Amino acid sequence: MEDDALVAATLAGxxxxxxxxxxxxxxxxxxxxxxxxxxxxxxxxIVQTAFVHAYTHLASFRGxxxxxxxxxxxxxxxxxxxxxxxxxxxxxxxxxxxxAVLAASDGDVSRRAEQSQLQALIAHLPPRQRxxxxxxVFSDLPFKEIAAVEGISENSAKVSYHHxxxxxxxxxx
Amino acid sequence: MIAxxxxxxxxxxxxxxxxxxxxxxxxxSAARVERHLRxxxxxxxxxxxxxxxxxxxxxxxAPVPRQSWERQRQDILRAVRNGGxxxxxxxATVPGWQVVSAMTAVACVAAIAGVLLRDPAPRAxxxxxxxxxxxxEPQVVAALLELVPGDVxxxxxxxxxxxxxxxxxxxxxxxxxxxxxxxxxQDLRDQDVEDFDELVGTWxxx
Numbered sequence: 001m002e003d004d005a006l007v008a009a010t011l012a013g014x015x016x017x018x019x020x021x022x023x024x025x026x027x028x029x030x031x032x033x034x035x036x037x038x039x040x041x042x043x044x045x046i047v048q049t050a051f052v053h054a055y056t057h058l059a060s061f062r063g064x065x066x067x068x069x070x071x072x073x074x075x076x077x078x079x080x081x082x083x084x085x086x087x088x089x090x091x092x093x094x095x096x097x098x099x100a101v102l103a104a105s106d107g108d109v110s111r112r113a114e115q116s117q118l119q120a121l122i123a124h125l126p127p128r129q130r131x132x133x134x135x136x137v138f139s140d141l142p143f144k145e146i147a148a149v150e151g152i153s154e155n156s157a158k159v160s161y162h163h164x165x166x167x168x169x170x171x172x173x
Numbered sequence: 174m175i176a177x178x179x180x181x182x183x184x185x186x187x188x189x190x191x192x193x194x195x196x197x198x199x200x201x202s203a204a205r206v207e208r209h210l211r212x213x214x215x216x217x218x219x220x221x222x223x224x225x226x227x228x229x230x231x232x233x234x235a236p237v238p239r240q241s242w243e244r245q246r247q248d249i250l251r252a253v254r255n256g257g258x259x260x261x262x263x264x265a266t267v268p269g270w271q272v273v274s275a276m277t278a279v280a281c282v283a284a285i286a287g288v289l290l291r292d293p294a295p296r297a298x299x300x301x302x303x304x305x306x307x308x309x310e311p312q313v314v315a316a317l318l319e320l321v322p323g324d325v326x327x328x329x330x331x332x333x334x335x336x337x338x339x340x341x342x343x344x345x346x347x348x349x350x351x352x353x354x355x356x357x358x359q360d361l362r363d364q365d366v367e368d369f370d371e372l373v374g375t376w377x378x379x
Contacts, residue, residue: 015254022249027242034236044238044245051249052256115233118226137227143191158188162223169222 003067011058018058022051025071028139032072035134036079038123046082050075069145076131076149083127114172121171129164132157182209183216190216194223 001009001020009017029050033043053074054061061070122130128150135141135149147157189206192198198206210217238245 018253019246019250022246022253026246026249030238030245031236040236040239043236044248047245048249048252052252055253056256111229111232115229118230119233122230133227137230155188158191159184162187162191162219165222165226166219168226169218 004063007058007061007063007067010055018055021054021067025068026051028068029071029075032134032139033075033079035119035122035138036076036130037082038120042082046075046078049078053078065145065148068139069141069148072135072139072141073149079131080127117172118168121168124171125164125167129160129167132160133164136161183213183219186213186216187219190220190223194220194227 001017003021003024006017006021010021026047030043030047033046033050034040037043037046050071054071061067065073122133125133132146132150135146136143141149143154143157143161146161147154150157150160152160186206186209189198189202193203193206210220240248
């Protein structure tokens with residue numbers, strides 16, 4: 001059943017159809033939250049909060065974007081609230097990245113090591129670049145939808161993605 | 174010697190490189206980008222990174238929750254039931270006073286934004302750049318300024334966004350790709366480039 005039909009059925013009182021939506025997007029949302037936070041407990045909390053929020057505000061879902069996009073938007077808002085709460089600046093210069101993260105490229109340059117290093121470096125990207133990269137790579141959202149989540153133009157979303165990849169490339173050198 | 178126009182072309186090409194890396198570019202645009210890539214090693218490297226790094230990231234095993242997916246799903250649904258019992262989904266109703274309050278708030282924000290966005294005073298970097306333009310290479314800087322659109326769109330929350338990202342919304346991209354280098358181009362100094370970048374960034378976030 002399509003997402004829109006599941007949403008309509010949930011609003012009509014069929015809570016089991018919301019369970020289908022949870023099953024459909026649970027892993028994707030968890031992966032996104034985990035990549036954003038780098039923390040399993042926090043990611044689980046974000047996912048749960050996002051689904052509860054989506055459920056209680058389902059009537060306000062207008063269907064202008066897909067349910068998947070809307071759900072990511074809720075999760076991202078929750079993530080931003082936490083950024084603000086912890087006063088995390090999110091901007092990182094090369095000097096501020098721990099040596100251990102950068103050092104991974106000095107010796108063992110196996111593919112596995114590169115992946116781990118990349119993952120660690122993502123946490124040091126500015127919040128928007130990190131979000132756009134994760135939404136594209138791990139949630140597979142098209143740039144048009146990413147733009148909707150971020151409230152920016154599609155072109156800006158692509159440029160943010162470009163900057164994120166190039167910054168990672170610089171750090172990996 | 175840094176070529177400022179080349180940097181602008183690179184900025185223009187950035188979103189197109191993203192599409193090219195994902196094989197989502199039209200043949201006409203691809204041909205245009207290819208022309209730029211022939212002369213720009215930086216963008217060739219950028220394209221290579223856009224093709225390899227995301228693929229490398231996707232290969233990494235997805236994280237798993239501390240508990241099983243099924244257990245996590247049960248927790249989510251329990252939380253939904255508990256949270257939803259007090260606040261089940263329902264058709265949204267908004268009291269009239271809230272509508273009036275919201276409209277008032279929007280009007281206030283619009284008024285404040287109008288004041289903030291109106292003809293910002295030139296910053297120190299702009300003054301410095303114009304002074305140098307008059308004294309040194311007026312024709313070069315004038316050519317650059319022509320590329321800056323007059324109606325820079327206003328961005329909500331622009332202060333939180335890096336100027337480099339704001340630049341993405343400026344419609345100079347493709348025109349810059351086809352421009353010939355203006356006369357005196359090679360004489361631009363590095364500092365001019367930095368000043369001009371700063372100037373454009375200042376305009377956009379003002």
